[in-house]
Amino acid sequence: MLQYQVILTTAFMQNSRLIWDDVSRCAVICDPGAAVPAFAALLKEKGLTLKSILLTHGHLDHVGGAAALADEFQVPVIGPGIEDAPLLAALDQQAAAFGLPRCPSFAPQYVSDGDMLELLPGVKFKALATPGHTPGGRCYLQEESKIVVVGDTLFAGSVGRTDFPGGSFEALERSISTKLYPLPDDTVVLCGHGPDTSIGEEKRYNPYVQAD
Numbered sequence: 001m002l003q004y005q006v007i008l009t010t011a012f013m014q015n016s017r018l019i020w021d022d023v024s025r026c027a028v029i030c031d032p033g034a035a036v037p038a039f040a041a042l043l044k045e046k047g048l049t050l051k052s053i054l055l056t057h058g059h060l061d062h063v064g065g066a067a068a069l070a071d072e073f074q075v076p077v078i079g080p081g082i083e084d085a086p087l088l089a090a091l092d093q094q095a096a097a098f099g100l101p102r103c104p105s106f107a108p109q110y111v112s113d114g115d116m117l118e119l120l121p122g123v124k125f126k127a128l129a130t131p132g133h134t135p136g137g138r139c140y141l142q143e144e145s146k147i148v149v150v151g152d153t154l155f156a157g158s159v160g161r162t163d164f165p166g167g168s169f170e171a172l173e174r175s176i177s178t179k180l181y182p183l184p185d186d187t188v189v190l191c192g193h194g195p196d197t198s199i200g201e202e203k204r205y206n207p208y209v210q211a212d
């Protein structure tokens, strides 16, 4: 069974996730905003082996720790979509704009819509292309555990901003309606900021994107 825990890494209160399998004791870190020591401490405390770093999109508050953690644990960085390559190439400028320390660039394994990613032994995550918040945004569905990692695409009672470069509300709405809302109602939505929610809850109550 999969377990998950939030680690808040930056001043943006972004939800980094440690997701792990009880049986294999293998783990994946999703959207490390910074390479804080809490990751290593938690892995050690729980006796977990880190397998990869998973990214939903190319914004600094979600990827700022990816290069350092990949280096520290010698694991690959997987995602987002190649359309976010320009954002990742400009991480240093993103950091400077927020007055944050330098952020090294890195080359992840970009993923396409429908890719089945075996991030943990025997546990596959399906990549869903969900542009809108950024052009290369990806969500990751783990069907058996009924969880979907959505980054900043969908929030509890809200949706991601679309006023950054490359953002599009039209695209975001289409991504949510065609990729997320068709999932089973009891799918738990792991959001990039704020509390988690479920597909059923957002279909009923989200004021920004209504279910058909």
Ligand SMILES: [Zn+2]
Pocket (backbone or CB within 6 Å): 057, 059, 062, 133, 152
């Ligand atoms: Zn973002």
